[in-house]
Amino acid sequence: MPVRSAALLLYRRRAAVEVWIAHMGGPFWASKDEGAWSLPKGIVEAEDRGDELSAARREFAEEIGSPAPDADYVALGDFRGSGKTIVVFAAEAEFDPEAVRSNTFELEWPPRSGRMRTFPEVDDARWFSVDDARTKLTKAQRPILDALLAHLDDDAEIH
Numbered sequence: 797m798p799v800r801s802a803a804l805l806l807y808r809r810r811a812a813v814e815v816w817i818a819h820m821g822g823p824f825w826a827s828k829d830e831g832a833w834s835l836p837k838g839i840v841e842a843e844d845r846g847d848e849l850s851a852a853r854r855e856f857a858e859e860i861g862s863p864a865p866d867a868d869y870v871a872l873g874d875f876r877g878s879g880k881t882i883v884v885f886a887a888e889a890e891f892d893p894e895a896v897r898s899n900t901f902e903l904e905w906p907p908r909s910g911r912m913r914t915f916p917e918v919d920d921a922r923w924f925s926v927d928d929a930r931t932k933l934t935k936a937q938r939p940i941l942d943a944l945l946a947h948l949d950d951d952a953e954i955h
Contacts, residue, residue: 877936
């Protein structure tokens with residue numbers, strides 16, 4: 797069974813629609829920008845089956861260091877890429893944490909040095925216009941932006 801992750805995509809409406817995305821931490825991503833950002837997400841554990849929104853909210857809090865805002869989340873769908881499926885929940889929300897304080901992971905660095913170092917899973921997170929986010933997100937996650945825009949178009953037609 798492929799790995800399944802759950803993610804939150806916060807958005808807000810300014811001159812353009814903006815989305816909240818995170819820069820991946822660790823030495824591999826440190827000097828990269830384009831294609832080095834991601835939705836805050838994490839693995840759906842066995843106990844999360846049936847409540848993937850709770851998993852997405854938990855992972856958001858772990859990666860950003862702040863609870864996900866209370867909002868009306870809607871399922872945008874499942875997206876495949878990089879050997880996993882990501883289930884994404886989106887919500888319009890104002891979100892402005894004082895700082896990003898991600899959980900950490902250990903990695904031998906430099907490689908084959910025998911020294912273990914600790915790195916944050918996320919080293920930055922902020923708002924970007926959808927156009928800017930399209931170049932910053934990993935290629936596998938870029939279709940999520942199209943799904944968000946389609947959702948917003950559908951929502952506008954209803955109201």
